[in-house]
Amino acid sequence: MSFQSALDVAVPALAAMKSRRKKPSASARSLERLAAARPPAARPSAAAAPSVVAEDPLPPAVDPSSIASLYDLRTAALACRRCPRLACSRTNVVFGVGNPRAELMFVGEAPGADEDEQGEPFVGRAGQLLTKIIAAMGLSRDDVYIGNVLKCRPDMPEGSTGNRKPRAEEMATCLPWLVRQIELIGPKCLVALGATALEGLTGSVEPMGKVRGRWLDFRGTPLMVTYHPAYLLRNQSISEKRKVWEDMLLVMEKLAMPVTERQRQFFTSASQQ
Numbered sequence: 001m002s003f004q005s006a007l008d009v010a011v012p013a014l015a016a017m018k019s020r021r022k023k024p025s026a027s028a029r030s031l032e033r034l035a036a037a038r039p040p041a042a043r044p045s046a047a048a049a050p051s052v053v054a055e056d057p058l059p060p061a062v063d064p065s066s067i068a069s070l071y072d073l074r075t076a077a078l079a080c081r082r083c084p085r086l087a088c089s090r091t092n093v094v095f096g097v098g099n100p101r102a103e104l105m106f107v108g109e110a111p112g113a114d115e116d117e118q119g120e121p122f123v124g125r126a127g128q129l130l131t132k133i134i135a136a137m138g139l140s141r142d143d144v145y146i147g148n149v150l151k152c153r154p155d156m157p158e159g160s161t162g163n164r165k166p167r168a169e170e171m172a173t174c175l176p177w178l179v180r181q182i183e184l185i186g187p188k189c190l191v192a193l194g195a196t197a198l199e200g201l202t203g204s205v206e207p208m209g210k211v212r213g214r215w216l217d218f219r220g221t222p223l224m225v226t227y228h229p230a231y232l233l234r235n236q237s238i239s240e241k242r243k244v245w246e247d248m249l250l251v252m253e254k255l256a257m258p259v260t261e262r263q264r265q266f267f268t269s270a271s272q273q
């Protein structure tokens with residue numbers, strides 16, 4: 001056989017063998033292993049999201065100032081994502097509770113873990129103390145309105161417990177919701193609970209000792225500042241309780257509520273006898 005004849009036989013035979021060779025295929029098991037080894041798909045995380053979108057104005061449809069009813073305002077606030085990080089980490093937007101025609105409105109700083117879980121402000125230990133203060137005034141939680149400057153719980157590092165103070169820019173971003181809430185409820189007076197609530201409402205960073213016990217103004221509504229109930233849980237002295245109570249007596253007088261002699265004496269030496 002000549003060399004050319006040998007090539008004529010060998011080349012087609014080799015081509016046929018090559019085409020019959022089995023193509024590599026991945027078994028189901030090997031695909032599972034591959035998928036397990038692959039890093040998880042990126043998902044939005046609270047830590048990666050920016051804190052607030054200060055430059056991003058609210059779309060007109062959810063501009064709080066344009067909303068005419070408390071119900072619609074609440075519906076819009078529940079969908080708010082102006083603070084992407086808080087919107088990722090929150091369980092609930094804590095809008096506020098109480099009488100939509102309340103004459104007295106309490107404003108705290110932000111929801112804590114219990115409030116985030118239940119979607120209602122002041123439901124933890126500090127909230128229970130606030131409920132007692134309201135009862136001592138002769139009112140119930142249903143008579144007043146209770147809200148916060150910040151409506152979503154400030155996010156915490158993964159695995160950590162407790163609450164953190166809201167940042168000034170977070171409170172400023174959320175404030176339009178509260179401003180409209182106050183306009184729609186129309187309380188005769190406001191009580192800011194703690195220095196952070198005062199800062200969120202007015203920008204003032206004056207110490208509590210200087211600002212409590214006298215009337216301030218929030219956009220035309222009289223504003224009293226007093227200690228946050230959580231402060232009273234940490235400091236159980238009669239003198240500190242009396243300071244808060246004196247602030248509440250001023251509020252009762254402002255609202256022309258009847259004040260009994262017994263109420264006037266709460267947390268004084270006379271009441272301890």
Ligand code: SF4
Binds near residue numbers: 084150152
């Ligand atoms: S904190 Fe206020 S402004 Fe920020 S996402 Fe929550 S509701 Fe919206």
